[in-house]
Amino acid sequence: EFSLEDCNKLTYTEMVCKETMRLFPVGPIIGRRATADVRLDENHIIPQNAQCIISFYQLHRDPDVWGPNADRFDPENFLPEKADQRHPYSFLPFSAGSRNCLGYRYAWLPMKIMLAYLARSYRLKTSLTMDQLTLQNYGIIILRIAQGCQVTVEQREGSKLGR
Known part of the structure; x- marks a missing residue:
């Protein structure tokens, strides 16, 4: 069993979850309307009431923000000193x-708990490398791995789950 206090101690697990969501956002784009003129630089302005598409996929892989290895899976991107x-x-x-996902706080807790339980009881492996992953849109705004879930699951010795 995990208590809320235990979940708050899962620092590296949370970093893994955040890095996964950074590289593989479930919803890779979102639409918004500019509520005021937004000056991007001296030559570009987004006018008030303009409809905008924000690509989380691109934002989360921007080397100006995430460094030269922005496409590499690295949970240490979320070390406090880097995030700050x-x-x-x-x-x-x-x-x-004000228009963020209402379930975001609820989503983090089960994600961390499930990953902690799985990692404690099983070894998860894949033969795919990051370079081999192909992402595709499913429907209009859902992103998924085109190759499907190619994971091998091995129970850890002494694990009580799954028996």
């Missing part, structure tokens, strides 16, 4: 602001 150096809106797995 980034803009708060550089990581938006559930959007942000």
Whole structure:
């Protein structure tokens, strides 16, 4: 059993979950309307009421934000000292602001608990490398791995789950 206090101690597990959501956002894009003129730089302005598409997929892989290895899976991207150096809106797995996903707080807790239980009881392996993964849209806004779930599961010695 995991208590809320136990979940708060799963720091590296949370970093793994965040890095997974960074590279593989479930919803890779979102639409928004500009509520005021937004100056991007001296030559570009998004006018008030313009409809905008924000690509979380692109934002989360921007080398200007995430460094030269932005496409590499690295949970240490979420070490506190690294996260503190980034803009708060550089990581938006559930959007942000007044129109963010209502279930985002609920989503993190079961994600961390499930990953902790699985990692404690099983070894999860895949032969696919990051370079081999192909992502595709499912429907309009859901992102998934085109090759499907290619994972081998081995029970750890002494594990009581699955028996």
